[in-house]
Amino acid sequence: MDFEVPLGNDPVSIRRRVEALERVLERAFVVPGIRREVGLDAVIGLVPVAGDLIAAAMGLYIVWEARNLGMSKWQLARMTANVGFDTLVGAIPVAGDLFDFLFRSNSRNLKIIRKHLDKHHPHTRVIDA
Template identity: 75%
Template sequence: MPIELPLGTDAMSVRQRVEVLEKVLERAFTIPGTRQTIGLDAVVGLVPVAGDVISAVLGLYLVWEARNLGMSKFQLARMLGNVGFDAMVGAVPFAGDLFDFVFRSNSRNLRIVRRHLDKHHPHTRVIDA
């Protein structure tokens, strides 16, 4: 089932893109026999150096989308801090890979974006069934 992402710059399109990106990066796969989910961030992070760089770049895309929404500098700084902290600790061999399972910077950043959208663009809210 292909995922169609809207290409618009309106708040609803941005919300859909960042939610899909967060799901792919943090919750794309379920570990067999458990309810624990992992995403591309944790899987790519297993590749030394290049994996951490790729994860950071994908996380920075979320921040870029937030900037385009006109979010405050404080919110953007928090999001950059989440991505930077994740990249810095994720670069430590083995311990950084375990850290990726616990500290989900993209999920934290999505919460910041959702709060902003719910406050400033309430028409973009989606009620989950």
């Protein structure tokens, strides 16, 4: 797995950055016993208030990168709503922490970005073997 994150503003670089951040936020490691992938979003969400705000800021970075791609206001609004919903429900003690393991706003947002990139910048696609 390649962990080099490009710094450019071209669609390929943005795609790789967003995919890397989504991997860290949603699928960084596997919980032993239940074999469930979790990431930094769920872990830092365990810290009351500050953890949820930090996770929201990282999620909003993905939305900012989508804006840099020239995505529509509707797509950006959907992505922002995903982050907002995740943050609001995630802020509820205990139930919100469980919710963070199930609702992956960053994965949903990555799916929206990939769909946009595949349509408007097909050269950014990477075929996994």
